[in-house]
Amino acid sequence: GNSVTQMEGPVTLSEEAFLTINCTYTATGYPSLFWYVQYPGEGLQLLLKATKADDKGSNKGFEATYRKETTSFHLEKGSVQVSDSAVYFCALTNAGNNRKLIWGLGTSLAVNP
Amino acid sequence: NAGVTQTPKFQVLKTGQSMTLQCAQDMNHEYMSWYRQDPGMGLRLIHYSVGAGITDQGEVPNGYNVSRSTTEDFPLRLLSAAPSQTSVYFCASSYSASAETQYFGPGTRLLVL
Numbered sequence: 001g002n003s004v005t006q007m008e009g010p011v012t013l014s015e016e017a018f019l020t021i022n023c024t025y026t027a028t029g030y031p032s033l034f035w036y037v038q039y040p041g042e043g044l045q046l047l048l049k050a051t052k053a054d055d056k057g058s059n060k061g062f063e064a065t066y067r068k069e070t071t072s073f074h075l076e077k078g079s080v081q082v083s084d085s086a087v088y089f090c091a092l093t094n095a096g097n098n099r100k101l102i103w104g105l106g107t108s109l110a111v112n113p
Numbered sequence: 114n115a116g117v118t119q120t121p122k123f124q125v126l127k128t129g130q131s132m133t134l135q136c137a138q139d140m141n142h143e144y145m146s147w148y149r150q151d152p153g154m155g156l157r158l159i160h161y162s163v164g165a166g167i168t169d170q171g172e173v174p175n176g177y178n179v180s181r182s183t184t185e186d187f188p189l190r191l192l193s194a195a196p197s198q199t200s201v202y203f204c205a206s207s208y209s210a211s212a213e214t215q216y217f218g219p220g221t222r223l224l225v226l
Binding site: 042043101 | 117153154155156158161171203205213214215216217218219220
């Protein structure tokens with residue numbers, strides 16, 4: 001079946017550090033991949049997405065590349081800010097599961113000044 | 114354009130009480146869904162709707178009821194609250210069931226004593 005595995009948190013970084021949050025997936029066919037972000041006290045919002053192999057999604061300085069050969073979609077940012085403190089969710093949709101979102105468990109990021 | 118709105122923001126119930134969590138969207142989205150978010154469990158789909166008059170169960174529907182009489186509104190009813198339903202509930206909507214971006218409300222935090 002379809003599944004998403006994210007690295008466990010919490011992740012704690014200092015401001016301007018490099019961020020990587022690992023995400024791997026299991027799916028048949030060609031899923032679309034997403035990163036959603038949840039800021040404290042808020043709902044989730046789409047951060048970036050990629051719909052085919054080798055696509056790179058980017059937004060707000062974050063990037064993730066759809067790697068079909070390693071079934072991965074790792075989230076990266078070169079220099080994090082305190083305002084990036086949030087929970088990050090990796091997710092996929094697949095035509096084979098009626099395009100319902102399959103979620104990872106989320107990774108909490110805390111950035112200290 | 115308010116997006117997805119949810120009320121109330123916070124509610125305390127006693128075991129056995131019933132209540133309705135309200136969700137409304139003003140984007141004319143066909144697809145709406147309810148999730149619950151629990152620590153270590155990620156997001157789990159409770160019920161969803163692909164249009165007015167059409168609803169279906171997600172992965173954790175027991176103890177919850179939904180209806181979709183209009184495109185805008187998708188209330189979630191707890192029939193007889195149990196402590197296991199203590200959670201944060203999110204409503205989400207998208208243009209269609211196959212649309213790849215979902216828009217989330219700010220959430221309702223429910224405590225069942």
